Amino acid sequence: MKFYWIPKTRAMRIGWLLEELGQPYERIAADEAVKRDPEFLAASPMGKVPALIDGPAKLWDSGAIALYLADAYPQAKLGVAVGEPKRAAFVQWCLYTNAVIEPAMMEKFSGAAPNKTRSGYGSFDLMLETLEAGLRPGPWILGDRFTAADVLVGSSVGFMKQFGALPDGRAALDAYVERCQSRPAYQRAASWDAAA
Ligand SMILES: N[C@@H](CCC(=O)N[C@@H](CS)C(=O)NCC(=O)O)C(=O)O
Numbered sequence: 001m002k003f004y005w006i007p008k009t010r011a012m013r014i015g016w017l018l019e020e021l022g023q024p025y026e027r028i029a030a031d032e033a034v035k036r037d038p039e040f041l042a043a044s045p046m047g048k049v050p051a052l053i054d055g056p057a058k059l060w061d062s063g064a065i066a067l068y069l070a071d072a073y074p075q076a077k078l079g080v081a082v083g084e085p086k087r088a089a090f091v092q093w094c095l096y097t098n099a100v101i102e103p104a105m106m107e108k109f110s111g112a113a114p115n116k117t118r119s120g121y122g123s124f125d126l127m128l129e130t131l132e133a134g135l136r137p138g139p140w141i142l143g144d145r146f147t148a149a150d151v152l153v154g155s156s157v158g159f160m161k162q163f164g165a166l167p168d169g170r171a172a173l174d175a176y177v178e179r180c181q182s183r184p185a186y187q188r189a190a191s192w193d194a195a196a
Helices: 012-021 038-043 062-072 087-110 124-134 148-162 171-181 184-195
Strands: 002-005 026-029 051-054 057-059
Touching (some): 012 148, 012 184, 038 057, 062 087, 087 148
Parallel strands (some): 002 026
């Protein structure tokens, strides 16, 4: 697998997932030269990272990459197979990061007035309430099993915390980030990402 990333960006979440996956991969920093490379652009037509090439599979969105890897490498037990009871919840939470959490974070950072009805993501507050409810009883977003959905959701909640967007008193979310970030695979990815 070829994994394209830029240090200290959202791409790190796929680095974390690849460390959880335990399959060999090549990490390629998407510098200006790489961004002009036709092989990279074939995988990532928008020039965005993370991007992944795995044989014939070419993907460039972290949600899509996470779903793909969880399905393509079931032995890593990071996904929920079609037909299993929690499959729907797994897909739902995998999409939650890019469809809801990240647009809601933009609302928060830009100071835009919330409009729950007009915005597909609801609002920042509604996003947080829904996430907190989803994490009950926990410890993971699907209950007792850690999955690729936690990599996506946990990395976004980690961003919120890092950028001061997580309001005080959200102890369950704080504890969730801590649980995610104490995983050895997260620590490995955080260490090579920080060193790059
Ligand atoms: N929704 C995308 C976001 C991708 C994205 O915005 N990537 C940024 C890094 S955080 C990027 O590629 N920036 C470099 C650029 O646009 O040239 C995902 O999660 O994969």
